[in-house]
Amino acid sequence: MNEKDEGKTMMTAAFRAWKRASAAVLGIVLGLAAFAAPAFAELRIDITRGNVDPIPIAVPAFGGDDERAIKVGSDLAGVLVADLERSGLFRSVDSRAFIQSFSSMQVQPRFPDWQAINAQGLVQGRTTIQPDGRLRVEFRLWDVFATQQLKAQAYVTDVGNWRRIAHIIADSVYERLTGESGYFDTRIVYVAENGPATKRIKRLAIMDQDGANHRFLTDGADLVLSPRFSPSTQEITYMSYYNGVPCVYLYNIDTGKRERLGNFPGMTFAPRFSPDGNKVIMSMARGGSTDIYTMDLRTLERRRLTNTSAIDTSPSYSPDSQFIVFNSDRGGNQQLYVMNADGGNVHRITHGEGRYATPVWSPRGDFIAFTKMAQGRFFIGVMRPDGTGERLLSDGFLVEGPTWAPNGRVLMYFRESPSDTRGRGVNSYLYSIDLTGYNERRVVTPIEASHPAWSPLMP
Amino acid sequence: MKIRVLSVVAASLLVAACASGPQEGGDASGKGAGAIVPGSAEDFVAKAKDRVFFAFDRSDLDAAAVKTLMGQVAWLKTYPNAMVTIEGHTDPRGTAEYNIGLGERRANAVKQFLKAQGIADARMKVVSYGKERPAVEGTTEYAYAQDRRAVTVVAK
Numbered sequence: 001m002n003e004k005d006e007g008k009t010m011m012t013a014a015f016r017a018w019k020r021a022s023a024a025v026l027g028i029v030l031g032l033a034a035f036a037a038p039a040f041a042e043l044r045i046d047i048t049r050g051n052v053d054p055i056p057i058a059v060p061a062f063g064g065d066d067e068r069a070i071k072v073g074s075d076l077a078g079v080l081v082a083d084l085e086r087s088g089l090f091r092s093v094d095s096r097a098f099i100q101s102f103s104s105m106q107v108q109p110r111f112p113d114w115q116a117i118n119a120q121g122l123v124q125g126r127t128t129i130q131p132d133g134r135l136r137v138e139f140r141l142w143d144v145f146a147t148q149q150l151k152a153q154a155y156v157t158d159v160g161n162w163r164r165i166a167h168i169i170a171d172s173v174y175e176r177l178t179g180e181s182g183y184f185d186t187r188i189v190y191v192a193e194n195g196p197a198t199k200r201i202k203r204l205a206i207m208d209q210d211g212a213n214h215r216f217l218t219d220g221a222d223l224v225l226s227p228r229f230s231p232s233t234q235e236i237t238y239m240s241y242y243n244g245v246p247c248v249y250l251y252n253i254d255t256g257k258r259e260r261l262g263n264f265p266g267m268t269f270a271p272r273f274s275p276d277g278n279k280v281i282m283s284m285a286r287g288g289s290t291d292i293y294t295m296d297l298r299t300l301e302r303r304r305l306t307n308t309s310a311i312d313t314s315p316s317y318s319p320d321s322q323f324i325v326f327n328s329d330r331g332g333n334q335q336l337y338v339m340n341a342d343g344g345n346v347h348r349i350t351h352g353e354g355r356y357a358t359p360v361w362s363p364r365g366d367f368i369a370f371t372k373m374a375q376g377r378f379f380i381g382v383m384r385p386d387g388t389g390e391r392l393l394s395d396g397f398l399v400e401g402p403t404w405a406p407n408g409r410v411l412m413y414f415r416e417s418p419s420d421t422r423g424r425g426v427n428s429y430l431y432s433i434d435l436t437g438y439n440e441r442r443v444v445t446p447i448e449a450s451h452p453a454w455s456p457l458m459p
Numbered sequence: 460m461k462i463r464v465l466s467v468v469a470a471s472l473l474v475a476a477c478a479s480g481p482q483e484g485g486d487a488s489g490k491g492a493g494a495i496v497p498g499s500a501e502d503f504v505a506k507a508k509d510r511v512f513f514a515f516d517r518s519d520l521d522a523a524a525v526k527t528l529m530g531q532v533a534w535l536k537t538y539p540n541a542m543v544t545i546e547g548h549t550d551p552r553g554t555a556e557y558n559i560g561l562g563e564r565r566a567n568a569v570k571q572f573l574k575a576q577g578i579a580d581a582r583m584k585v586v587s588y589g590k591e592r593p594a595v596e597g598t599t600e601y602a603y604a605q606d607r608r609a610v611t612v613v614a615k
Contacts, residue, residue, distance in 0.1 A: 173559035183471035197551075222593050225555055239559075245561065245586060267563060267587060270556040283560065285587060288518070290560035311560035327557060333516065334557055372552050397598075400554055416551075418598050425596050426551075433607045451555070 017259075037206060040091075054091035055177065057084060058119035058144075060307050061094075061095070062137065063102055065072070072135060072162050079166035080123065082210060083184040084173060087410075088439030093119045102126070103176035105138050114144040123173060135159040139169050141176055151176045152346070163212055164458070171457070183405035184209060184288075189227040190452040192445065195427055201452075204238060206253065209454075211444050217251060226401075227251075229455040230273045236453075237261065237271040237280050244345045248282050248295075262295050262302060270313045275321050283313040292326060293342075299362075306344035316360045317341070318385065325349070325359040325368055325385070335368060338385065349387030358401050361385070363456075364408035371400045380413050382435065393437040398426070403454045409435050412443060414450040466557055476480070498538040500613040507534040511569060512609040514601075515550070518564040520572060528569065531611055534575040540615040545569050547587040549602035562587030569609045 027279040059081045062073030064329040084090035099113040107124050114122050125139035134156055141151040151172055155165050164185060171182025187356040192205040202224050207214040213383045218224055218240070225246075227238035236251045262268070266286025273280055279294045290311040294303045310330035317324055325338050331348060334355040350356045354374025363366055365385070372392065378399045379390040398416040405411070411433055415434040416426040428450045430443035443452070495501045504508065508531075511524035520528065535541060547566030549558040566585040574580055594605040 031503070046502065119474065197593050200591070202591075223588075225559075225589075267559065269559045282557070284466070285560050285563035288564045290563065311557055313560050314556045327554075329516075329557075334554075355553075373553070398551070408611055426598065 002341075003075035017153040042046060042214045053122050056088055056093050056118055057081075057090045057123065057173075058095075058117070059084075059103060059123045059125075060098055062125035062127045062139070062246060063104070064129075064415075065431040066129065066418065067318055069127045069129050072129075073125065073137075076127060076137065076162050076166045076169075077123075077125065079163055079175075079210065080170045081437070083167060083170035086210070086441070087174065088434055088441075089174075089178060090121075093117055099405060099410065103174070105140065109144070109147075109205035110141050111142075114142075118392045119144050121173070121177060123169070125169070126147060129159065130156070133159070135162060135165070137162075137165050137169070139172075141173055146326045163208065167209070172235065180409055181408060181457075183190075183407045183454075186406060187229075187233065187455040187458070188208075188430075188443070188452050189217075189229060189455070190414075190430060190445070191227065191450045192271045193448040193450055197411060197425060201336075203448075204236070204251070206236075206446070207445070214446060215252075217256070226451050226453075228272050228453045231275060231456055233455045233458055237273060239269040248280065249382055250280075262300065263303070264293075268293075272316055274317050275319050281315045281317065281324065283315070292324070305339070306346075314358045318361045319363055319365045319404065323361075325361055334373075336368070336387070348382070349385070350390075351387065352390060360402055362404050362408040363406050366408065369404060371402065380411065380433070382411075391437070393433050393435070394440055399431075401451050403452050405432075405454050406456045411435065412452045412454055414452060416450075482606070498541060500615050503531075503534055503541070503611070503613040506585050507531045507611075509612070512604060513565055513607040513609070515607065516561065518561070518568045520568055522536045525572070528572050529576070532573060532578060535573070535578050536580070536597070542584075544584045544586055544612045544614065545573075545611045546557045546592075546612060548606060548608050548610070549590045550590060550606040551590045551593060552603060553590060555591070558589035559587050562589045562590075565607075569611065573611075 040245050043151050048206045048316045061077045064070040064073045081092045083243040085092055094156040097117040100110050102124055104303050109122055122142040122144050123139055128136040130136050136156050138154040140149055143150050167185040170184040174182040186209045187206055188209055189206045193200055195201045201220040203220040204217040204224050204227050219249055223241040225239045227236045229236060232255055238249055239246055240249050243371045246267045247267055248271040250259045250261055261280060264284050266284045268282050268284050271280050271282040284293055289309045290313055291307055292305045292312050292315045301382055309331050310328050312326055312328045315324050315326040322341055323338050324341060325336060327334055334357050335348055336359045337346055337348050338355045346420050354372050356370050356372050358371045359368050369382045370384055372381055376396055379392045380394045380399050380402050381390055383390040396415050397418060401412045402411045412430060414428055415431050416428045419427040428448045430449045430452050431440055432443055432444060433440040494503055508527045509525050536589055545566040547562030549561050566587055570583050594608060595602045
């Protein structure tokens with residue numbers, strides 16, 4: 001009884017520490033900033049990052065009855081482990097240390113064997129190719145020190161879907177152990193880039209969150225910008241110079257069909273879906289000013305939400321659809337503003353040093369992520385929707401365009417760096433970072449990349 | 460041996476291609492190399508300066524820009540059938556979406572100036588490239604100053 005309780009405490013305590021890391025680490029940064037205020041303002045970001053001890057987890061290859069099942073089981077466990085490790089919250093125990101192997105799902109773990117190698121979590125799994133040719137995957141998640149089963153699930157699907165099953169199980173493990181929903185069964189759409197800056201070729205590309213199943217959606221003949229997923233994950237809205245005039249388009253991922261959205265008298269850009277997927281909110285530039293519009297996808301009704309001589313752009317809905325955050329230079333330079341969904345009650349939320357851009361409301365509603373420009377550098381940061389609690393997570397020569405993982409815990413953005421010592425040319429790649437500012441890592445793409453958008457969890 | 464034969468064939472094809480190139484070009488234009496047709500896009504670039512430059516995050520026209528645009532006005536009045544697209548651009552030290560708006564604002568500033576000088580609205584189109592098409596590669600202030608521009612392009 002005592003032993004069980006202790007074990008359980010050990011595992012959950014580590015994650016409580018992770019959740020606290022956000023507050024604690026950034027508390028320190030803000031503390032420093034307060035001291036240094038006269039000289040550096042608050043632009044100092046924490047380079048040591050919040051530090052979390054990753055939880056050791058053992059994932060033996062999923063067993064199987066025949067060669068094919070064993071191969072799929074082994075690949076599947078590999079994808080699952082890679083997902084968990086990339087989150088920065090888990091560390092896989094070296095499989096060479098494993099003492100027990102499982103001949104069936106009915107075999108219980110010999111907990112002392114797993115405790116001896118300090119695996120706190122254990123994922124036991126089995127893959128079977130059924131007589132009808134379909135794949136059956138079962139898994140159990142064990143708390144090794146509490147000697148308790150935390151989760152058990154079985155899936156039946158086409159064999160070709162084995163990667164998705166791996167991501168779904170990874171999400172399940174992540175959710176059970178962290179208390180946060182997962183984000184591994186997701187995709188990324190982004191702008192793939194190559195060629196010199198003056199003649200850059202830009203193509204829409206899509207891939208699984210882990211880089212698998214990569215494909216290009218457009219051929220590079222036209223410049224494209226700012227792709228974003230629909231809530232259903234089946235459509236992308238983006239801007240393209242097709243026909244020479246920048247316009248917002250819809251792209252159906254399954255059919256490959258492209259459709260121009262509306263017939264606006266000016267250039268349309270910066271599109272984003274409403275949370276219910278029924279509208280696209282975007283900017284239209286005309287006559288020297290840029291305003292925000294919505295377009296209802298069912299009625300094709302167009303509605304103007306802002307009407308100033310300023311540049312009002314990069315609109316993003318709150319997840320409850322009640323508010324819109326956007327970027328405007330109406331006060332003299334780029335700052336963030338929030339308004340009601342009907343365009344009323346506009347108020348400025350940023351008052352710090354520098355310019356603020358590309359606001360994106362977290363899917364959880366608790367933060368707005370943004371790009372900040374100050375003192376010749378770029379920053380990715382988050383703040384509460386009322387503009388308080390600003391925290392800078394990453395910085396560089398140029399970092400831009402944050403997008404949220406569907407659980408609101410992880411951000412992705414792009415980073416440009418001068419590509420040679422004489423500062424000619426730049427290269428551009430995708431990065432992800434934990435909301436705590438911890439675990440910043442490059443997201444691998446086949447060629448250079450910008451403007452990522454994270455999908456919701458796949459349906 | 461086989462390789463050598465192939466290379467000879469390739470070389471002779473190259474000579475043939477070179478020989479036919481300029482001849483075809485000459486036939487098409489009916490003029491010698493370097494001749495510019497008056498009223499053409501090339502003529503505009505040669506006689507009027509095709510671009511004006513802006514300060515960081517600004518769209519107001521300075522004295523140099525006004526001088527350039529007066530040259531454009533004179534040319535456009537000489538060739539009243541010429542249609543133009545005014546392309547607005549920014550440097551890369553901003554965010555992509557805002558810069559589409561800023562490029563449009565710059566292009567529009569040029570359009571409004573030309574219009575005020577008597578160039579018909581219907582002859583002018585505006586397009587913004589934001590920071591997507593810098594004029595030069597580089598991360599120097601000199602490069603950025605070249606990027607912050609509005610370019611008047613005569614339709615072919």
